[in-house]
Amino acid sequence: MHFFRVYLKVIKLGWERVLLFRMNFLMEQLRSLILMFSLYYLYASLFRTQGNLFGFDSVKISTYIILSSIVANFVFNYQMHALADSIADGKINSLLLKPISIFWYHLARGVGERIIELGTSFVTVALFLIITRAPFFLQHSPTLFVCFVLLLMLATALFAVMESTVGLLAFWLLRAHGPRFLFQTFLEVLSGKFFPLTIFPAFFVQILKFLPFGYVLYFPISVYFGLATPKEIGSTFGITILWISTMSLLYVYILKRGLKVYGAYGS
């Protein structure tokens, strides 16, 4: 109970932090709206002459744009920048002295931000739908919908543990600019944020199935659309959980090694 009370406070702090910089927050919402419009027009031009492309029709592709925007807003909450900076500046010392975990602290802070971003995502999507009158594919199967929601939760956990691990590299590399950039680049391109991964040739999609990036966005959305067979849904759950476990072990290992070399220079 005490655990939840402590991190509930951090969630609240994360929430307040978002609302503190209102202009920046509004700009972030505008950003996702702009991205949705741009992708919508891009795909509309592709689908002008084709009825079905890379396994999607025009209804599914407009739904994909909307869902990827909501999922990205919710899942892609980068705390690694703050973590890397706090290691470089020595601000992490105050966290180390408190009886709280660095991982849960950053995750809770992210949850606070995610809740408010998810709420405003629906407003952004409503605006997008009103302006474009884009069609939306509603999944009627409760099983697939539940699987989608569960996979989203796992995706959030996978994202959090992956990006925290990358942030911890700041124990060795000042601010870890390189790893953070590399991770963000791979994630944004290979997660399916801008396009369904089926746009790539089949052999490349097979490779992507073994990497964690697609499991934070594309594969949960493909379950929503009913594009995956029950066996594939099962393997999506399995691989996501496997990646979470692997990355968690790596996180603990890197944190232990990192704290050994940490000199608290910035403090």
Next chain:
Amino acid sequence: MRVTLKKYLKVYKIFGSNVLSSLFASSLDFLLLLIGKLVIFYILMFWVNSMFRHVSDLNGYSRDQVIVFFAVSFLMDKLIQVFFYRGFQLLPGWINEGDFDRLLLLPANSLFLSAFRITDWNDILVMIPILFVLVSKLFTVGGFSLLSMPIFLMFVFLGLSVAFCFFTIVSSLAFRFIKIEAIMRIYRDFMYLAKFPPEVFSLGWTVLLTSVVPIFIIVSLPAKAVLGLLTWPWVCTGFGSLAMLFVVAIKAWKWGLHGYSSVGS
């Protein structure tokens, strides 16, 4: 005038060598950044090729023409990053922490010191494969002639000038607002989209990306110039935008400086 130019070139050289020596100090970071940038270039090229497995053309543009658009977009993005993007990106932090005071005390223009303080050497290396792809495609795509080259270079310069004015305006907001990262990120998102010809998007969208956020002026004009597809309305819009943005940028920077309260220091 000549003395002033010489002085600023000297300052720029010092800034550049400082960044270079700090890069050597963190060579692994430098290497990872370089790999990341090369990977994103090749993955997006792969993506375009994959897309053209499903469609024969994109609003009348062939695969090679779209690749030229991609390469020019990457080139402009890298040139912007090499020269002034990093400086503008870090400016809000200097303002918030009061480090901007030190720039104001130096006997040089504060806008120059803010923008050109950081040269991104990493991006110079990334430009090599981009130029290779661009040059190789120019020989296979129709519409390219030797006359296109000076026009292309002129529009590259125009694009860089427009981008500089745009970032000056955006950065001026950092004097009045604590966080402006989202606006910088909007620019990054648009840079992804400007890799496609403007005709792909709706008219309203093209107007927005030409007048409000001048991404199409920065990217599409040089690409159209090198492909021999430039029309007079686009040329007039380019020069008109530059003139307008230049005036607004000077006024915005002065407005921003007046609002600087040095509270962070």
